[in-house]
Amino acid sequence: MRNTGLEETQAGIKIAGRNINNLRYADDTTLMAESEEELKSLLMKMKEESDKVGLKLSIQKTKIMASGPTTSWEIYGETVSDFIILGSKITADGDCSHEIKRCLLLGRKVMTNLDSIFKSRDITWPTKVHPVKAMVFPVVMYVCESWTVKKAECRRIDAFELWCLRRLLRVPWTARRSNQSILKEISSGCSLEGMMLKLKLQYFGHLMQRVDSLEKTLMLRRIGDRRRRGRQRMRWLDGTTDSMDVSLGELRELVMDRDTWRAVIHGLAKSRTRLSDWTELN
Secondary structure (H helix, E strand, O other), X not given: OOOOOHHHOOOOEEEOOEEEOEEEEOOEEEEOOOOHHHHHHHHHHHHHHHHHOOOOOOOOOOEEOOOOOOOOOOOOOXXXXXXXXXXXXXXXXXXXXXXXXXXXXHHHHHHHHOHHHHOOOOOOHHHHHHHHHHHHHHHHOOOHHHOOOOHHHHHHHHHHHHHHHHHHOOOOOOOOOOHHHHHHHOOOOOOHHHHHHHHHHHHHHHHHOOOOOHHHHHHXXXXXXXXXXXXXXXXXXXXXXXXXXXXXXXXXXXXXXXXXXXXXXXXXXXXXXXXXXXXOOO
16 A cells, blocks of 8 residues: 555545545555545556555455445445444444444344343342443444434433343333332443543543544544535534533643543543433333
8 A cells, every 4th residue: 555656646535734545444445535536546556556466456345435426436346325344334424323323233132132141030230230331331332432422312322221221120111110210229320421421532632632643633624625505513523522511722721631631531421320311201
């Protein structure tokens, strides 16, 4: 990849004056361009350099995804609207809700597979909580640092956590028990949403403390393109500032003092011990 000269070409997307046209993940490569012609040129350059060293591109594994409407692609490979890479689902519209739903379904599957533990009368429920936190929640929280979580997703996450707690206590759906009674019986500490927020803020602090990185550029800058008409979509950074209820400038000042930043994150995550009010049953 270093011999293809992709960094010297003008093809790619512009972010803060920086041209980005390829991302490399071990033996996988992602090419990015603003048009079909640019993508073709990038692909041909990579193919030529690969042939020189005896490497071939896998047509079956090549996926093409466009963020805008297209007619037909004259590039070999499968045109898709979403695909899974490195265990995470990427969609053409960049919406995280699909990935969040997928992770919640995976968490439900793991929870169901642990039924033999939860049904055991020889294990106390405080002990049963540990497998949930160690085996179920990590599946749901995989790559949650990169999610843009909106109110609808927060409600789904809260509903999933309550479903886990009810299954843990073997409370059937027909039982007329309020969510508050379940929460009072199991004092599980920080909520699942609070755990996700803690990871997200830790990731934000890690990026902000770096002098220069691609992730920091993507987080703070906008892609060089015209804004959409109508209401603007929620950005990843919006969720971070809203959760702290401070401006971006104040956040950047807090991050510079690591001890203070750790204390702020710990205090905020610890305060997220209650699920959203909407989950309360009438």
